[in-house]
Amino acid sequence: MTGTPYLVSDVMTRTVVALRRGAPFKEIVRTMRRWNVSAMPVLEDGDRVAGVVSEADLLPKEEFRDGDPGRYTQLHRLADLVKAGAGTAGDLMSSPPVTVPASATLAQAARIMALHKVKRLPVVDEDGALRGIVSRSDLLTVFLRDDEDIAEEVRRDVVAALFPETAGPIDVAVRDGVVRITGRVTDTTLVPVTTRLARAVEGVVDVDCALLGPRRHPDLDPDLPDTASIARPPGTGGAG
Template sequence: MHDTPHIVSDVMTRTVVALGRGATFKDIVKTMQQWKVSALPVLEGERRVVGVVSEADLLAKEEFRDGDPDRYTQLRRLSDLVKAGAVTAEELMTAPAVTVPAYASLAQAARIMARSKVKRLPVVDDEGRLKGIVSRSDLLKVFLRDDEEIAEEVRREVVAHLFPTPIVPIRVEVSDGVVTLAGRIRDTTLVPVAARLVRAVEGVVDVDCVLMGPPRRPDLDADFPDGEEGRRTSGVGDTS
């Protein structure tokens, strides 16, 4: 399963504009406007990421411009008040920076973004040095994969390994990223496994497994229903 991007370094933007600790408030705003970005990494030394300045960090200055907040606001939003008086990147930045290693999977990067509620992440090497930036839109690029390309990977990497000798050849069809598996297999307990592995293929939107077990033999299986007893799984969260 290595035909398509699987790690952050495959989809990240490698040309990254960054700031030093001493960058001034106005320089930060100008840089964001010029490069049309909403956040900038702050570096020190050998391009090590020490923080990130975002538009939210800058807006505190505008929010508290008109006067002093009441005591309750002062206690509840102390960090924002500190940023309202800040004039350099070092004072404004959120630190430590939330970053992602270049070798992380796209799923790991997506989880970090969701957990941290950020739209982009600095990508770093093992020493914390900046290597690129990955955004939400970068992570969504995998869903642009061609349906036949997805189908071929499912056939080669899932079906061929799980069901090397099916009773009836497994049919793999993909439409708009939704994968359908159909056929007869010898062991229906493998259906949830197949569904889980197919969902792990990049670009897959959903999985519909219509895999049945061996047909009933009336002379030996009189107490069992017809061969339609095979398991079916459908939907992102269904694995049974």
């Protein structure tokens, strides 16, 4: 995995509890209880994902069990009223489903979850067939990456790539996912780029880029400022 983005296929759960369109209401509830899940994909035409049934889709049946809904409810919660009268997964499910391909990066999956306000996504192939499921907790797995593994990638893919020639040794240390980069470089304009690229490495929590320019020589450059005292560019601070 070093040097390449983590993909959904790397962290997804491959054994998935799923339903067919005709699954009755009580079977859905029993299955959720048995497998301790709060949502399940609904399949049709083999393994193609047609929709998703969640606990939220089931609750209207209990909510509207007693009494007749008022006019306001009839006007503004028609979808919930329809689900209150539904009896199968096909009628209860949310469709079209929000899914993610196995080849998506974890960042892409996280954006889809945030955009659609969902906690998990069915993982599908190019034909829409179910291949797994990925949850919020799965996306956080990347932060369990070993600190030295992160440090080695930063050294190789960030520092060595940006600074093939340096004004001195550059040290990369990682602790609990926080990267600290120290040393001297010939071109300090690349410091913000270094911070941005290091932060993009999988598993990085924060970056403290403390790179400095070459040491000045007072006897040769008496009018130049001491680069050791130059403030770091914005955005290169510590973990805070």
